Amino acid sequence: MFKVFAMQSKQEAAIEEINALLPQTQCGQCGYLGCRPYAEAMLNGELTNLCPPGGEITGRRLARLLNENYLPLNPAHATALSLSVAVIREAECIGCTKCIQACPTDAIMGASKRMHSIIESECNGCDLCIEPCPVDCIELAPRIDQDANKMRKLGGRP
């Protein structure tokens, strides 16, 4: 019995070690229900190149930890990343900073009681900033739709 517990805790420790390298965005773009399930799958042989928010650095760290060759990000998952971006309707923002606290990639600029806006190149479309916004002024929009997104920022409906 002791042996079984020892094996289980060794496995848990290995999963946690892998999980600690993941961005904790919990966005599901890897195809799993969050970072820890993906970490568990990698321990059981899943590929290390399925996490778009982690990018190349995470991919390299995972490969090193698991003693595997580095693989560039799987393009199917990279596409999911590039599809959406968050847009703040800036006139409605009350500057509460809740979105900044929720954003795992530091993609939101702003100070307390000041208007906030998104740094598009840093936003991975994970949508974690949307639910915490008390005035519901953040939406996800297609990343390629630049002109329409400028209108959205100003409160218009493209």
Ligand code: SF4
């Ligand atoms: S894609 Fe990366 S950040 Fe998103 S849930 Fe999977 S492991 Fe976590």
Ligand code: SF4
């Ligand atoms: S969707 Fe929101 S929380 Fe996610 S990266 Fe973009 S700005 Fe940050």
Ligand code: SF4
């Ligand atoms: S959570 Fe909403 S209201 Fe608060 S700062 Fe962010 S965008 Fe503005």
